[in-house]
Amino acid sequence: MNTAVYKFVETKAEIISIGNEVVSGRTVNTNASHIAWRLTSMGFFVKRIVSVRDEEDEIKDALLDSIRRGASLIVTTGGLGPTYDDKTLESIAKALQLDLELNEDALKMIEAKYRSKGIPLTEDRRKMALLPKGSIPIENNEGIAPGVIIDYKDSQILCTPGVPREMEGILETFLKGYLKSRPETSYYEESFVVSGIGESSISPLIKELVKKYNLYIKSHPKGKELQDPELEIQIAGNGQLDEIRRRVKECREEMEKAILKNNLSKKY
Amino acid sequence: MNTAVYKFVETKAEIISIGNEVVSGRTVNTNASHIAWRLTSMGFFVKRIVSVRDEEDEIKDALLDSIRRGASLIVTTGGLGPTYDDKTLESIAKALQLDLELNEDALKMIEAKYRSKGIPLTEDRRKMALLPKGSIPIENNEGIAPGVIIDYKDSQILCTPGVPREMEGILETFLKGYLKSRPETSYYEESFVVSGIGESSISPLIKELVKKYNLYIKSHPKGKELQDPELEIQIAGNGQLDEIRRRVKECREEMEKAILKNNLSKKY
Numbered sequence: 001m002n003t004a005v006y007k008f009v010e011t012k013a014e015i016i017s018i019g020n021e022v023v024s025g026r027t028v029n030t031n032a033s034h035i036a037w038r039l040t041s042m043g044f045f046v047k048r049i050v051s052v053r054d055e056e057d058e059i060k061d062a063l064l065d066s067i068r069r070g071a072s073l074i075v076t077t078g079g080l081g082p083t084y085d086d087k088t089l090e091s092i093a094k095a096l097q098l099d100l101e102l103n104e105d106a107l108k109m110i111e112a113k114y115r116s117k118g119i120p121l122t123e124d125r126r127k128m129a130l131l132p133k134g135s136i137p138i139e140n141n142e143g144i145a146p147g148v149i150i151d152y153k154d155s156q157i158l159c160t161p162g163v164p165r166e167m168e169g170i171l172e173t174f175l176k177g178y179l180k181s182r183p184e185t186s187y188y189e190e191s192f193v194v195s196g197i198g199e200s201s202i203s204p205l206i207k208e209l210v211k212k213y214n215l216y217i218k219s220h221p222k223g224k225e226l227q228d229p230e231l232e233i234q235i236a237g238n239g240q241l242d243e244i245r246r247r248v249k250e251c252r253e254e255m256e257k258a259i260l261k262n263n264l265s266k267k268y
Numbered sequence: 269m270n271t272a273v274y275k276f277v278e279t280k281a282e283i284i285s286i287g288n289e290v291v292s293g294r295t296v297n298t299n300a301s302h303i304a305w306r307l308t309s310m311g312f313f314v315k316r317i318v319s320v321r322d323e324e325d326e327i328k329d330a331l332l333d334s335i336r337r338g339a340s341l342i343v344t345t346g347g348l349g350p351t352y353d354d355k356t357l358e359s360i361a362k363a364l365q366l367d368l369e370l371n372e373d374a375l376k377m378i379e380a381k382y383r384s385k386g387i388p389l390t391e392d393r394r395k396m397a398l399l400p401k402g403s404i405p406i407e408n409n410e411g412i413a414p415g416v417i418i419d420y421k422d423s424q425i426l427c428t429p430g431v432p433r434e435m436e437g438i439l440e441t442f443l444k445g446y447l448k449s450r451p452e453t454s455y456y457e458e459s460f461v462v463s464g465i466g467e468s469s470i471s472p473l474i475k476e477l478v479k480k481y482n483l484y485i486k487s488h489p490k491g492k493e494l495q496d497p498e499l500e501i502q503i504a505g506n507g508q509l510d511e512i513r514r515r516v517k518e519c520r521e522e523m524e525k526a527i528l529k530n531n532l533s534k535k536y
Contacts, residue, residue, distance in 0.1 A: 047326075
């Protein structure tokens with residue numbers, strides 16, 4: 001059990017969304033949930049998601065807070081483009097007291113894209129190649145601004161653009177690299193639907209099973225709590241794949257039996 | 269101009285989403301964007317959105333951080349229900365060092381709902397009426413757990429459930445009450461679409477107009493940056509309604525003229 005907890009700590013991740021459009025509610029933050037879900041399914045424990053505005057102090061603050069909380073991986077999305085409000089890399093450099101310098105690899109990636117279209121490389125466009133010292137750029141196959149990996153003390157920071165398909169592509173490239181050094185921790189979950197049961201009826205049973213199996217069990221109300229209750233029950237955990245799968249299945253069986261035995265659905 | 273800035277500060281809001289399903293990426297956080305957009309359109313300046321897990325320390329931490337950053341209004345969503353992992357009110361009470369006590373008004377609301385369905389009021393269900401001392405409950409017309417208003421120093425905290433229609437109903441009830449005491453600040457925005465222009469082409473113009481009009485101007489790429497660029501331009505601001513509307517319109521006109529004049533679309 002200690003080992004599992006230790007691995008959780010090792011692979012704690014946080015996500016920082018950067019963009020006024022997200023914070024003002026103009027855009028639904030599907031990027032954050034995509035990143036969170038991909039990380040969760042790779043065995044990371046996502047601890048927090050923070051959305052901040054395109055302001056240097058906000059970005060610095062959020063990043064330093066994540067580092068202070070001990071996140072091993074911090075994924076940012078947004079603010080890598082050529083416009084005046086794309087401030088992610090500049091803000092991260094300032095937060096970590098790293099110089100911002102022209103990264104030759106990043107510049108080559110950007111130049112090649114513009115050249116192939118016969119578009120000149122302006123100062124604003126070159127800005128996308130100004131990375132914190134020591135950064136590694138990741139090719140953006142769906143757009144221009146490269147992703148950026150920054151190692152800082154015990155944390156690794158992955159910066160991805162805010163355009164969903166660009167973010168997704170860069171995240172996958174990063175995760176492929178990560179897989180090679182992956183610890184033996186997997187995420188596993190099962191879910192099933194029960195009808196005629198309200199959340200409060202099943203709550204004591206869940207409480208008991210969470211303790212017994214040390215798993216994450218959550219009821220998601222799908223119907224209406226009073227008129228037409230329907231719950232999706234999610235059972236999930238992290239650990240060595242065979243072991244965690246066995247534990248989830250055992251817990252699920254015990255739960256289904258208890259529901260039938262106690263006739264919970266009719267009692268409700 | 270000073271007045272406008274002052275009003276921004278007065279109505280700074282933050283949103284805290286509470287739920288493992290959001291942080292793990294299982295659920296897209298549409299609640300946060302709904303709340304953010306409703307607050308923005310009411311003239312609030314939403315400063316940050318934070319999503320944390322169903323853990324007491326996480327919730328306490330996030331709440332105290334929002335207060336420390338000077339948020340006048342903090343809206344939480346999630347964790348008000350009867351299950352073991354619904355920890356919002358308990359955690360807030362601990363964070364603010366307030367006692368948790370049975371709120372008679374809340375209890376009446378909850379009892380009435382269960383009674384009408386002939387369902388007994390268990391200990392787990394009574395839990396939804398345990399509110400931090402001094403709280404005001406808000407009737408939940410779509411479910412059971414009441415919303416909760418807590419005044420703490422210069423901040424007001426509104427707790428809403430995580431089920432979207434319940435959260436929305438309670439938020440509207442709260443905003444109706446807020447409207448009565450509303451400062452004269454409105455949010456106004458216009459947007460329009462331009463084709464054949466990439467973000468980096470229009471960036472210098474935006475930079476110039478942001479300075480000149482003191483407005484929020486943002487280009488949202490809709491097409492593909494290189495092959496088939498299309499941008500939605502959003503111009504927005506807060507202030508006295510007539511004044512802000514005039515300023516946005518003037519800025520938009522200047523922008524459209526500049527795009528035509530410089531033939532930006534062909535230059536791209």
